[in-house]
Amino acid sequence: MVVRDLGMQPYEPVWEAMKTFTANRDRSVADELWCVQHPPVYTQGQAGKAEHILAPGDIPVVKVDRGGQVTYHGPGQLVIYLLVDLARAGLGVRQFVDVIEQAIVSVLAGFDITAAPRPDAPGVYVGDAKIASLGLRVRRGCSFHGLALNVDMDMAPFTRINPCGYAGLPMCQLADFVSPTDLARVADDLTRALAAGIGYPDSDLTHTSGMPALSQPAQH
Template sequence: MSTMPDSPSTPRTRFLGRQPYAETYDAMRRFTAGRQPETPDELWLVEHEPVFTQGLAGKAEHVLAPGDIPVVASNRGGQVTYHGPGQVVAYALVDLRRLGYFVKEFVFRLEVAAIQSLEAFGVVGFRVAGAPGIYVNLADPLTARLPAGPRPDPFQGLGKIAALGVKVSNHCTYHGLSLNVAMDLEPFSRINPCGYAGLRTVDLATLGIRANPDDVAGLLAERLAMHLSR
């Protein structure tokens, strides 16, 4: 584990390396339950062993064929997603009351950090109304946003590159976002990602961007620290 230097107004950033999901999940809950008003905020950057995580809104029918990959129930928002090597997961453990904003703005700031991280690699990431996460235009991920023209399927022509899911307890957050860098995407075919049948999931490698997950983790940590500072 390594730690990024911090100041009293910015979250303490910890790079945890590769960790089992269940152990990290338990650690987040313990950290949040033990927080005091003066407890510094933290950002945890981690890469998980293969795991499907099911959020509070998750439905069993969206887990199609997990095979040998475990499915872990989680108290974050949202439905099922996959975590695995080559994906950067950022957990934001912050006190919203101390920061002075509500959950909606917190989620917006997480999304902005992901979008700005993608921009650093020349990729245009954007939101889709009613579907949390960050998406790219598969036909032209380096310059285009939503495809033009009528689209009965809101995800037609899109790929999801970052997923979000958070939990708030006594104004304090945990969980966060995942950004796909260079991973085996096959496990996403075993689920309906985030509850959407047929939604394509992509990573930077799919888009022709060669990037080291550790470098992306450092960049994402910088952006998150900037947007989650007092």
């Protein structure tokens, strides 16, 4: 598995790259995790309804092909895109969601934060407040899109939407419970936990930075 640190990247080029990577890949292509932060943007999933975007103001709204409703991405939030051949990994979509949620729960436990998923809505919560959101797309047995974990960010833009389609849903972040926060450490802990849940030990991980070359099908 390749783990990529993309740094700060605008949303739409990364989304296009995910689609291209997934369209190009075959069973010989290694799975990848892309760690990224985005400049402020609202993304509206396939189930998204316009009435859940209350007052976007100067923050752009992008309609995307993942599952779920509207959410916010911004600096200080860790986004991990999971480009995984689910058929090869022997994972159904529900199992894959469970792997992602449990990885987040285990990493937060390492910071002495008690978190849990909910059966009625994907994501991870601390009490009643949502700390991580999930949204996936599966094409030809391969996943893209992924998770967003609030680490240390400006939370105000969440008040300008109904997060994930829930009016008044409280949102929280790692910085509410831990100080100081280290996004790089959280990214390292979470990518390792995700990889292990999918079936990759640390010895199978290759760490790199930058986008993959996508003019031809990606190779190992």
